[in-house]
């Protein structure tokens with residue numbers, strides 16, 4: 643049996659759900675998940691351009707971040723292995739910008755453990771975020787993606803995100819200038835219409 647989920651380009655099969663593997667569970671994170679989430683995040687800081695910093699984070703920092711994010715009523719989701727409960731990835735969103743006029747727009751992020759990548763988990767996490775954002779009455783989800791991150795760009799294209807622009811050389815890491823691609827998706831309005 644394959645794990646399937648809908649996307650803009652149809653339904654895809656994933657490596658999960660085959661043989662002894664089981665469909666990962668996507669649920670709200672708890673504080674107990676933070677050490678594993680931090681390990682995934684710090685790997686991305688060390689080895690990728692997903693986060694524009696070379697400074698790894700700490701558990702104390704993650705606890706503050708988690709309290710702030712959930713205190714705002716925003717989701718922090720984890721995908722966990724149903725066999726051993728290990729965290730395979732996480733995704734979340736926060737305010738796009740702090741001004742009141744941006745209150746219907748959120749910016750999200752998604753991270754998948756290195757050995758779980760390429761099986762549709764990142765897309766599944768973002769698909770869950772899209773539903774949670776719509777349920778909160780949000781109108782737009784924005785992703786800021788390094789231009790040299792084709793996996794993330796592809797994932798978002800599959801979920802109906804549109805590439806809307808590139809900010810050239812706005813970031814720096816590993817001794818070079820970095821271009822930031824913005825992608826956005828306008829969310830389906832909730833039943834009864836959206837408030838502005």
Ligand SMILES: CC(C)(COP(=O)(O)OP(=O)(O)OC[C@H]1O[C@@H](n2cnc3c(N)ncnc32)[C@H](O)[C@@H]1OP(=O)(O)O)[C@@H](O)C(=O)NCCC(=O)NCCS
Pocket residue numbers: 654686690691692751752753754755758759760761762763764765766785786787788791792793794796797800
């Ligand atoms: C980006 C990331 C979240 C993707 O997670 P994932 O679970 O591997 O994503 P998915 O399997 O759902 O989708 C990845 C897509 O990119 C494609 N892809 C992977 N590497 C690619 C590459 N080098 N070039 C082009 N496409 C690539 C995959 O084939 C897949 O497309 P498909 O569905 O058409 O087959 C994961 O690689 C990751 O955590 N990277 C480090 C952190 C990061 O970059 N986060 C995003 C910040 S914006």
